[in-house]
Amino acid sequence: MLTPGLATLRSLPRDGRDTLFLLAVIGWVLLPQAGRLPLWCSLGAGVVLLWRGWLALDGRALPAKRWLLVLLVLTLAATYASHGTLLGRDAGVTLLVVLITLKTLELRARRDAFVVFFLGFFCMLSNFFYSQSLLTAVSMVIGLLGLLTALVNAHMPVGKPPLAQAARTAGTLALLGAPLMLVLFVLFPRMAPLWGVPSDAMTGRSGLSASMEVGSIATLAMDNSVAMRIKFEGETPPQRELYLRGPVLSSFDGRQWLPLRASLPARYALPADLQVSGQPVPYEVTLQPTNQPWLFLLEAAAQSPVLPGYRAVMQDDLQWLANRPITDLVRYQAVSYPHFSHGPAQQVLGLQEFVDLPPGFNPRTLALASELRRDPRYAQADAAGLVQVAMDRLRLGGYSYTLEPGAYGRNTADEFWFDRKEGFCEHIASSFVILMRALDIPARIVTGYQGGEMNAVDGFWVVRQSDAHAWVEVWQAGRGWMRVDPTSAVAPGRTGAFQRLAPPRGAVAQAFGNLSPNLSGRVRATWEAVNNGWSQWVLNYTQGRQLNLLKDIGFESPGWEDLATLLIGAVVLASVAGGGWAWWERSQHDPWLRLLEQARKRLARTGIDSTPATSPRQLARQVLQKYGPQGQPLHDWLMQLEMQRYAGTAPSPGATTTTTATTPVRVQPTHRQLGHLRQQYSRLRWPA
Structure with missing residues (x-):
């Protein structure tokens, strides 16, 4: 028993049914864009598609062209107002969505349908401008099969051929084309990244920033997406030593930390003077796109990483930079040394830049530094001793590590040291550096990633955005710059074990995790391993490989x-x-016999049995005997099939098969004749 809704769909004429199917496919292709388009565009596209579906269901007339022209002008103006241009990636995708949805409102002829098909293929490809994940690829393969089904259906003969038949043809075509696609993927010369278009550089992505304001990394820690994956060739270093160095911040304006000024005179320059020792650690990094030139390497790498298509340079502060922003997934090999020293061993002029503080900020922290300097216990203490004093204060002073310390005011260090006594890593690192500088000890902030977790399925070490971290480098005479992580004094588990502050999970994820924590972890690890395989073997198939x-x-x-x-x-x-x-x-299998065999098998499912020796004329007689006038179209087709194979006169439509045939003369039907028979076969309505 069909439901009323399904019965209505079944009773629709072919144009209405095909239109609804095409609208559903377009909606599927456009759905991933909904969160990236301007709100008016997403809502407008949804309303237009629903409106067009209602017109198809009710059989109503389409709007006049003048109204479409008005809508086009309005959407062009809205696109310009949203993006400030009609060119570029984001504006282009918005216009593409506008065009395909408006085109459905003038979907009157096959020619209009072809325009919608090809706009649909372009919209499908535009999804990869924003994401090349496995999930996006799978959803777009489904969209591709839907568009191919609609395209095949548009080329099928008159009548109402089932969509399932068009879908089978589309699937067969896709499978036949898959080997050629694979050959082209493997052998076609690799060029510049197709999806890393120039406009991407104008759009930021999730990740670290070139500056740090207190509270910014705590926000980043709410993002659980993958930042990079690391594959160690030998033994994995302890988690507490996994510091992936990023931007180094040395200038402070009272609220924000920035890189060292590029306009400093040459005499203030501090050469890296990197000295490494101990056992090297070789590894390979698969870095997600950041739209920044930063290359994250374990501290410290003395040699340039092997990065095909890029040139890497180490800055004086040990940060590695590529010669252009990373707009595509990249993979590079590097060697690092956990034991290293760098920077000047003796006091030089350039160190003064790492002691400067803006006037009028954090008076209580400055007073604390003066008090420590006057304390007889620390009068002769060097930089290492004063660092230990500050670390002991953090460890024993009731300080806590949290993602939500609240909004800090003007004097961030004062509030941390004396009032709130809680914060995330950048609160702690910033306050620590301000105290060190107030003690006349050169200090700076290093941002990057620390820690991560091992995926037991594929053996890759996964570093997420939530592993973003900020630590401190303090200069000590005779030793140079030394790493100090004040967060480890407040929360030792942050760097020494798998203890991370995590954002609250959604209701579904929390319920699933509570129901089976082990299963939830295994599913997540397996999915990420599959995604990593997609990244390694597909997205990162470079010219070098x-x-x-x-x-x-x-x-x-x-x-x-x-x-x-x-x-x-x-x-x-x-x-x-x-x-x-x-x-x-063709030489081994007679196409005429194959077509007859298809008809025989289908008739067998309706209860008409036959053997390979049964002629089409005999089958036609059985059809009329069982179904009467309802089987007349099938009877006529079987008689035409016999006529194409044997010379003679076929009966006119509607005639019976009571006459006796003359001795037949066997002939070979032409390709055109067989093609016509196949078309007729595909549109036959078989008796129930």
Whole structure:
């Protein structure tokens, strides 16, 4: 028994049914864009698609073209108001969504449908401007099959062929094209990243910033997305030593920490003077796009990382930078040394920049520094001794580590040391550096990532945005810059064990985790391992890996010419193989007999049994005997099938099969005749 809604859909004419299916596919393709488009565009697209669906269900007339022109002008103005331009990635995607939804309002003929199909393919590709994740790829494959189904259905003959038949044809075409797609993916010369368009550089992504305001990293810690994955070649260092260095912040204006001024005279420069020792740690990093030139490496890397397509340079503060922003997933190999020293060993002029504090800020912290300097116990203390005093204060003074310390005011260090006594890593690091500078000890803030977690499924060390961290470097005479992590004094578990402050989970995630914590962890690890495999083997299939593949199959010094030769050879070989298979298949299998066999099998499901020796005329007689006039179209088709194979006159439509056929003369139907028969077969309405 069909429900009223399903019965209504079944009773729709073909145009209405096909329109609703196409609208559903377009909605699926546009759905991932909803959160990235301006609100008016997402709501407008949804309203237009629903309106067009209502018109198809009710069989109402489409709006006049003048109204479409008015809507187009309004949406162009809204696009310009939202983006400040009609060019670029974001504005272009907005216009694309506007065009495809408005085009559905003039979907009158097959020509209009073809325009919507191809706009749909462009909209599908535009999703990859923002995300190349496995989930996006899978959802767009579904959208691709939907668009192909609609396209195949538009080419099918008149009548009302089932959508399932068009879907099977579309799926077959997709499967037949998959090997060619794989060959093109492997051998087509890799160029600049397709999805890292120039406008991407104008749009920030989640991650660390070139500056730090108290509270900013606590906000970043709410983001649990993956920042990078690390694969260690040997033994993994202890988690407490996993400091991935990023921007170094040395200038303080009272509220915000910034990098050292680039306009400083050369005499203030502090050479890196990096000295490494101990056992090296080789590893490979797969870094997510950041739109920044920063390369995150374990402290400290003395040699440049191997980064195909980029050039890496180490700054005087040990931060590694690429020659251009990282707009695409990159993978690089590096070697680091957990034991190192850097910076000047003796007092130099440039260290004064790391002692300066803006006037008028944090008076109580300055007073605390003066008090410590006057204390007889610390009168002769060096920098290491005063650092220990500050660390003891953090450890024993009732300070706590939290994601939500509340909004800090003008004097952030005073509030932390004396009032709130709670904060996230940047609150603690900033207050610590201000106290050190008040004690005339050069100090600066280093931002980056610390820790992470091992994925037991694939063996990669996963570093998330929530692992973003800020620590301190203090200069000590005779030793140079030394790492000090004041957060470890407040919360030792932050750096020494798997203890992270995490944002509250949603109701569904929390219920699932409470129901089966182990299962939840395994599902998450498996999903992330699958995503990592997608990143490693698909998104990160670079030109270097492509050329390495050619080396593996015997090319000594592969280049573009070898790729082109191999690609052309593969395409020619596939074409010859396909043509040969088609010729062999036709010579070995009679297409007329195959079409008759399809009809026999389908009739067998309706209760009409036959053998390979049963002729089409006999089948036609059985159809009329069982179904009467309802089976007349199928009877006529079977008689036409027999006529194409045997010379003679086919009966006119509606005639019976009581006459006796003359001795037939067997002939081979032409491709055109068989194609016409297949079309008729596809639109037959089989008796129930």
